[in-house]
Structures are given as C-alpha cells and as structure tokens.
Amino acid sequence: MNLWVPVLIACAGSYLIKLAGLSLPESVLANPGVQRVTTLLPVAMLAALVAVQLVQSGDGAGPYALDWRVLVGVAAGAVALLLRRGFLVVFVVAVVVTALLRLLVPAG
Amino acid sequence: MPTRPDPAARAAIWRASVGIGVYAGAFGLTFGAVAVASGLSRGQAQALSAVLFSGASQFALAGVVGAGGSAWAALGPVLLLALRNGFYGVTLAPVLDPRGPARLLTAHLVIDETTAMATAQTDRPAQRLAFWSTGVVLFCCWNAGTFVGALVGSAVDTDVLGLDAAGPAVFLALVWPALRRSVRARWVALAGAVIALALVPVAPGGVPVLAAAAAAVLGGLLPQRPGPEPEPAPA
Numbered sequence: 212m213n214l215w216v217p218v219l220i221a222c223a224g225s226y227l228i229k230l231a232g233l234s235l236p237e238s239v240l241a242n243p244g245v246q247r248v249t250t251l252l253p254v255a256m257l258a259a260l261v262a263v264q265l266v267q268s269g270d271g272a273g274p275y276a277l278d279w280r281v282l283v284g285v286a287a288g289a290v291a292l293l294l295r296r297g298f299l300v301v302f303v304v305a306v307v308v309t310a311l312l313r314l315l316v317p318a319g
Numbered sequence: 320m321p322t323r324p325d326p327a328a329r330a331a332i333w334r335a336s337v338g339i340g341v342y343a344g345a346f347g348l349t350f351g352a353v354a355v356a357s358g359l360s361r362g363q364a365q366a367l368s369a370v371l372f373s374g375a376s377q378f379a380l381a382g383v384v385g386a387g388g389s390a391w392a393a394l395g396p397v398l399l400l401a402l403r404n405g406f407y408g409v410t411l412a413p414v415l416d417p418r419g420p421a422r423l424l425t426a427h428l429v430i431d432e433t434t435a436m437a438t439a440q441t442d443r444p445a446q447r448l449a450f451w452s453t454g455v456v457l458f459c460c461w462n463a464g465t466f467v468g469a470l471v472g473s474a475v476d477t478d479v480l481g482l483d484a485a486g487p488a489v490f491l492a493l494v495w496p497a498l499r500r501s502v503r504a505r506w507v508a509l510a511g512a513v514i515a516l517a518l519v520p521v522a523p524g525g526v527p528v529l530a531a532a533a534a535a536v537l538g539g540l541l542p543q544r545p546g547p548e549p550e551p552a553p554a
Binding site for chain 2: 218219220221226229233245246247251253254261265267268274275280288289300306311313
C-alpha cells in the first residue's frame with residue numbers, strides 16, 4: 212500500500228484544522244466570556260498534555276504506565292522553573308536527570 | 320502603531336525561542352529515527368515534519384504504522400491530536416489578527432509551543448514576536464532534527480538519553496508563566512490535568528487532552544471578581 216496518500220491526507224487535515232481555528236469571525240472572538248475561555252484554553256490543554264505524557268512514559272501495558280525516572284527528571288525541571296531558569300536549563304536538567312537515573316537504576 | 324518591545328524584552332524572547340529550538344531539534348531527531356524504524360520512508364518523515372508540523376500527531380502516525388496498523392487507521396488519532404491546534408487558533412486569532420495571505424502562513428505555525436510562548440507575553444508586539452520567533456526557529460530545528468534522525472535511524476536510542484522527559488518538562492515550562500500570573504489559571508491547569516488523566520483509560524488518544532478544554536470553558540465562564548486578580552503570597 213502506498214503510505215503517501217494517508218500521509219498527505221493527514222498533512223492537509225492538520226493544516227485545515229489550524230486554519231479553521233484562526234478564521235473564526237471577529238464578532239465571536241470579541242465576546243469577553245469567549246476571550247477569557249480562549250486565554251485559559253492553552254493552560255488547560257498544556258497541563259493535560261504534561262499529565263498524559265507523564266503517565267504514558269513507561270513501558271507497562273496498562274493505560275497508566277508511569278516511568279518514575281521520567282517523573283523525577285521532570286520534577287527536577289520544575290525545580291529549575293521555581294528557580295526562574297529558562298527553557299534550555301529546564302530541558303537539560305530534565306533530560307540529564309532522567310538519563311542518569313536510567314544509567315544508575317536500569318529497569319528491573 | 321504599537322511600540323516595539325524594548326531590546327531586553329526582545330532578547331529574552333529570542334533566547335527562549337532558541338531554548339525551545341534546541342528541544343525541538345532533539346525531539347525532531349527522535350521523530351526521524353522512530354519514523355523510519357516504523358516503516359515510513361525518509362521522504363515521508365520529512366514531509367510530515369515540514370507539512371503536518373505537529374509533533375503529537377506525527378508520533379501517533381508513526382506509532383500506528385510501526386505497530387503494523389494501516390496509515391488509514393492512524394488518521395483518526397492523528398486528526399484528533401491535531402484538533403488541539405484548532406483551539407489554539409481561536410486563542411491566537413485576536414492576538415495575531417492575521418489577514419489575507421498572511422493568515423495562510425500563520426496557520427501553519429499554530430502549535431503548542433508558539434501558542435504558549437505568545438500567550439506568556441503581556442503586550443501585543445511581544446506576543447507577535449514570540450509567536451513568529453518561536454515558530455520559525457522551531458520549524459527549522461524540528462525539520463533539521465528529523466532529517467538527521469531519519470538518516471541515523473535506530474542507531475540512537477533516544478530513551479537512554481532521557482529525551483522522553485523533554486516533552487513534559489518543556490510543556491510545563493511553557494505553561495509556567497500563566498500559572499505564576501493567575502490563581503484561576505492554576506485551578507484550570509489542575510482541573511485540565513485531572514480530566515485528562517481520568518479519561519486516559521477509556522478514551523482514544525488525543526481525546527483526554529481535548530476534553531481538558533472543558534476546564535478552560537468552566538474557568539472562563541465562572542463569575543470574575545472585579546479588578547485584577549490578587550497575586551498569591553509566595554509559598
């Protein structure tokens with residue numbers, strides 16, 4: 212089967228979804244209630260994304276398969292955030308802590 | 320005519336964009352390697368990074384193909400994951416106010432990172448700069464990473480390098496400024512995470528994160544106290 216066809220449909224679909232969101236009429240967006248909701252949308256969805264990625268970080272079979280080493284790595288990144296560090300530091304801290312834990316405590 | 324952000328603010332936005340770019344490069348490397356290991360060609364991996372340009376959807380497609388499913392079966396999860404970007408477009412439309420042909424280019428860059436970076440800024444010029452600098456840097460790094468990853472293939476085990484911690488850590492960093500600014504945002508974030516986690520065992524991929532939008536709707540429509548929200552005392 213040619214994989215290109217579904218690949219290109221996925222590309223087109225993804226683009227049209229992005230364009231549709233940007234193209235809502237201004238009358239809808241001017242509503243103050245809508246504005247408060249749209250400000251909070253990225254907060255709710257990014258927080259959900261973090262939570263879902265964390266519980267799916269392990270190799271386990273069930274729906275919740277948390278790899279505690281990833282959790283500790285991300286927690287170390289959160290400490291860097293509390294210390295007001297930038298993205299790069301948070302990224303490096305989380306990755307290095309996770310990699311070190313994997314090296315020191317291999318999966319049983 | 321809005322004033323341009325001052326040089327220090329501009330420099331801070333560019334620094335943050337480059338930080339996200341490094342992450343995107345590493346993550347693109349992972350995607351390239353996973354994609355060719357899943358049976359996609361190098362050209363298909365690159366096309367996904369350049370044209371689909373939405374990490375979660377790309378990994379979903381590679382994941383389904385790699386698990387032996389047809390790419391047609393992957394279209395459902397891929398588009399469900401991409402729906403999030405539609406919501407982000409609604410958030411960004413009044414901020415960026417794209418018109419005419421500019422809207423077509425703007426739409427391509429509407430993703431998690433650009434939305435979070437733009438909404439983390441407090442005035443319009445800074446928000447626009449953050450969107451475009453993050454979008455352009457991330458696009459270049461994501462595609463360069465994909466290219467190298469598809470070339471070296473499974474020669475690198477990105478989990479050993481701890482790169483699977485990069486996603487949650489960077490998204491946490493992206494949502495952080497909003498959490499610092501507003502108590503309401505913290506409750507919305509918490510509620511969003513709880514909703515998504517509750518749905519993980521029962522809903523198909525992409526749906527738990529979409530459902531978290533309900534927390535934003537609730538948080539936005541609940542009555543607002545007059546005046547700015549008080550800053551919480553530091554813990």
